[in-house]
Amino acid sequence: MANDAQLFQDIIAHCKEYGFIFQSSELYDGLSAVYDYGQMGAPLKKNLRDAWWKSMTQMHDHIVGIDAAIFMHPTTWKASGHVDNFSDPMIDNKDSNKRYRVDHLLELYAETLPEAEGKILLDMMDQLLAANDFDGLKQLIESRQIKCSVSKTCNWTDVRQFNLMFSTQMGSVAGEADTIYLRPETAQGIFVNFLNVQKTGRMKIPFGIAQTGKAFRNEIVARQFIFRMREFEQMEMQFFVRPGTQMEWYSYWKEHRKKWLESIGIPADKLRYHDHVKLAHYADAAVDIEFEFPFGWKELEGIHSRTDFDLKQHQEYSKKKIQYFDNDLNEDGKPIGNYIPYVVETSIGLDRLFLTVISLSYQEEHWTKEDGSNDSRVVMKIPAAIAPVKLAILPLLKKDGLPEIARELMNECRPHFQCFYEEKDAIGKRYRRMDAIGTPFCVTIDHQTKEDQTVTIRYRDDMRQERTPMAQVRAKVLELLSKI
RNA sequence: GCGGAAGUAGCUCAUUUGGUAGAGCGAUAGCCUUCCAAGCUAUAGGUGGCCGGUUCGAGCCCGGUCUUCCGCUCCA
Numbered sequence: 001m002a003n004d005a006q007l008f009q010d011i012i013a014h015c016k017e018y019g020f021i022f023q024s025s026e027l028y029d030g031l032s033a034v035y036d037y038g039q040m041g042a043p044l045k046k047n048l049r050d051a052w053w054k055s056m057t058q059m060h061d062h063i064v065g066i067d068a069a070i071f072m073h074p075t076t077w078k079a080s081g082h083v084d085n086f087s088d089p090m091i092d093n094k095d096s097n098k099r100y101r102v103d104h105l106l107e108l109y110a111e112t113l114p115e116a117e118g119k120i121l122l123d124m125m126d127q128l129l130a131a132n133d134f135d136g137l138k139q140l141i142e143s144r145q146i147k148c149s150v151s152k153t154c155n156w157t158d159v160r161q162f163n164l165m166f167s168t169q170m171g172s173v174a175g176e177a178d179t180i181y182l183r184p185e186t187a188q189g190i191f192v193n194f195l196n197v198q199k200t201g202r203m204k205i206p207f208g209i210a211q212t213g214k215a216f217r218n219e220i221v222a223r224q225f226i227f228r229m230r231e232f233e234q235m236e237m238q239f240f241v242r243p244g245t246q247m248e249w250y251s252y253w254k255e256h257r258k259k260w261l262e263s264i265g266i267p268a269d270k271l272r273y274h275d276h277v278k279l280a281h282y283a284d285a286a287v288d289i290e291f292e293f294p295f296g297w298k299e300l301e302g303i304h305s306r307t308d309f310d311l312k313q314h315q316e317y318s319k320k321k322i323q324y325f326d327n328d329l330n331e332d333g334k335p336i337g338n339y340i341p342y343v344v345e346t347s348i349g350l351d352r353l354f355l356t357v358i359s360l361s362y363q364e365e366h367w368t369k370e371d372g373s374n375d376s377r378v379v380m381k382i383p384a385a386i387a388p389v390k391l392a393i394l395p396l397l398k399k400d401g402l403p404e405i406a407r408e409l410m411n412e413c414r415p416h417f418q419c420f421y422e423e424k425d426a427i428g429k430r431y432r433r434m435d436a437i438g439t440p441f442c443v444t445i446d447h448q449t450k451e452d453q454t455v456t457i458r459y460r461d462d463m464r465q466e467r468t469p470m471a472q473v474r475a476k477v478l479e480l481l482s483k484i
Numbered sequence: 485g486c487g488g489a490a491g492u493a494g495c496u497c498a499u500u501u502g503g504u505a506g507a508g509c510g511a512u513a514g515c516c517u518u519c520c521a522a523g524c525u526a527u528a529g530g531u532g533g534c535c536g537g538u539u540c541g542a543g544c545c546c547g548g549u550c551u552u553c554c555g556c557u558c559c560a
Contacts (some may be wrong), residue, residue: 005554012552017495017510023551029533030551081560092485092557157485164560185560219559223552228559280560299559369520377521396518424512428520435520446518456519463520 008294011362012225014378018437020044020358021226033222033230040437041354043388043418045233048264048353049212051386052235055260056210063208063237064201068189070214071170071180076188079317080310081281082165082181089134091141092157100148102137102159103129109146134159166216166230182216187345189213190238191310194341195322198240205324205341206249208239212350224295226351233350240341242326243308249344250285250305257301257346258289265383266356272297282309291356300356301348308340315340357382361438380438381461385481389439390417391473394430396446398423405470406445409455413474417481435460441480443473 015021020041024034037045057065077083089102106125110118121144128136137159147154170180183189190209197209212235222228241249254273262268274297276286285305290297315322326336361380369375384390393410395402403423413419420439422430427444434442442458449455449470457473458465468476 009553013495026551028550032551090485160485217559282560304560375521394519400518402518426517426519426521426523429522431520433521444519448518458520465519 004294007362008225008359010364011294011358014362014380014436015041015358033219033228035226035229035351040388044357044382044386044438045350045354047386047388048357049233049235049350051264052348052350052353053210053212055263056208056235056237060208062203062206063210063239064197064203065210066190066193066197067213068186068193068211070183070216072183072188072192074179074181075317076192076314077165077181077184079313080188080191081313082184089129089137089159091138091159102141105141105146109144164218166218184217185215185347186211186213186234186236187238187310187347190236191314191343194240194311195320198324205326206239206241206245208237210235210237212236224293226355227293227295227298229351234347235350235353236345236347238306239344239346240324241344242336243339243342246305246307246342246344247285250303253344253346254287254289254303257303257348261289261291261301264357264386266291266360270360271300274299280304282306291352293355294359298352300352301346304345304347306343306345308342310343311340357386377432377435379435379460382438382440384440384483387438387440388418389420389434389437390441390481391477392420392422392430392434392439392442394421394427394442394444395423396427396444400447401450402445402447405449409443409445409470409473413477416474416478431458431463441477443468443470445470 012021016023018040019038022036022038023030024036025031053065056063091100091102091105103125106121110121112118113121121140124140125137128140135158138156141156142154145154165184166182167179168182170178190211193209197203198207212233214231215234216231219228219230222230226232239249239253258271258273261271270292272290272292274288274290276283276288279286283304284307287303288299289301289303291300311322322340323338324341325338328336330336358380361382363379363381364376365379366374366376380387382388391413393406393413395406406421406423410419410421420434422433424430431442438460440460442460444456444458446456453470454467455470455473456465457468457476
């Protein structure tokens with residue numbers, strides 16, 4: 001475990017040194033649990049997002065993609081349950097470090113009292129809650145000597161409001177402003193657009209709506225590099241199904257999503273399912289696909305059967321009918337008719353997927369050279385199809401016309417995939433630099449190129465080299481990239 | 485949020501009782517070199533996280549603060 005911790009530190013340092021990930025606002029000492037993607041990280045992240053998007057939309061007949069706004073009508077979050085479930089005053093016991101919802105703590109205590117006395121207490125609590133009087137609530141708890149069930153002490157912190165959602169104001173004049181939340185999940189942007197997409201896209205159930213985008217959560221404890229950030233990017237797909245068929249589709253997506261993760265190069269033995277025992281207020285089944293990160297098994301993707309909870313809530317709050325007329329025939333030969341669809345959700349964190357790929361790719365290799373001396377390298381074995389740079393083009397020497405030939409090849413290849421040109425330093429050093437950012441292929445132009453128009457292709461993973469006609473480089477790299 | 489540890493150059497780290505900061509790697513410019521890091525020359529880069537206190541004098545002692553890591557807690 002100590003080694004894994006060191007490995008994780010090394011990965012974080014490498015990400016910074018080679019421009020994958022910087023801490024946000026580092027110039028000003030950083031902003032807690034917020035990170036920026038650098039010149040290597042941004043394209044890698046984009047490639048992962050594109051791979052997901054393609055697999056979900058282009059490769060499925062019945063899934064379409066949208067891009068909903070981060071700002072949404074405030075009622076959205078009342079309907080979704082986020083306002084009520086995540087804005088309760090909390091209090092911690094300093095000895096057990098256990099956290100309680102203040103209302104739960106008082107209600108539990110009231111049950112131990114004679115009925116009339118309990119009712120008085122709860123009335124007082126309701127008044128204080130309504131007035132947001134946190135000091136008063138704490139005094140109430142302390143005056144009754146209410147104890148923590150774990151530590152049996154009355155040593156409490158101040159009462160604090162825990163707000164999951166970040167808020168801001170809409171409208172340029174402060175006085176007229178309404179509170180607007182930054183979405184804590186992208187899913188609601190899909191639910192509120194269900195009718196729009198279903199009608200304009202002539203979608204027939206079962207069908208899905210996919211979306212990628214930023215979400216924001218005011219995590220109490222946000223840690224472990226980009227694993228848990230306050231601003232992060234989700235890739236979600238909501239699949240709308242006929243009530244009663246949700247478990248079939250749940251099983252389908254559970255299996256399908258794990259296979260996709262394996263298809264982009266994640267070994268099956270580094271992935272596992274973790275069924276939720278305690279379900280969220282909206283779900284009737286939920287499973288995590290976990291990955292073995294350097295700091296342990298953690299959730300990478302969640303598959304939830306969300307029932308008709310969300311659409312039903314939005315129907316109620318918006319007072320608009322959110323239903324689907326199913327023309328398929330039932331056993332009696334009649335159309336199945338109107339219903340609120342059930343939903344199976346797949347939700348993966350793009351940043352977590354990024355961390356997964358980085359964790360798997362980072363390798364320190366040591367070996368003994370033919371002359372007996374030691375050699376080593378740090379190499380990012382990023383799958384070629386998602387690597388930020390695909391091909392490095394390197395003249396062996398920066399003279400004798402070699403750079404000119406290299407530039408020709410550069411011009412030929414760059415419209416097709418990301419290339420990198422470098423003529424500085426010894427060739428070995430340049431190979432090492434390309435290894436460090438995960439460039440899968442390098443070609444070197446030498447004097448022989450001038451005679452027979454062949455170049456050396458050098459492969460990142462095994463450092464193998466082979467001679468290839470320069471005219472075939474472009475096609476060869478494209479072919480290798482299509483394999484992932 | 486609680487407890488513990490840490491913060492010195494882009495990176496990894498030195499500076500052993502308080503006396504105005506160094507190395508290796510890396511970077512940049514050039515030289516040399518016909519295929520796998522660590523050849524030569526030169527250059528750049530640090531208000532020691534930030535603020536305050538003690539002191540004749542603070543990277544070092546004290547307080548606060550920010551950030552990171554570890555454990556606990558939480559995670560719809």
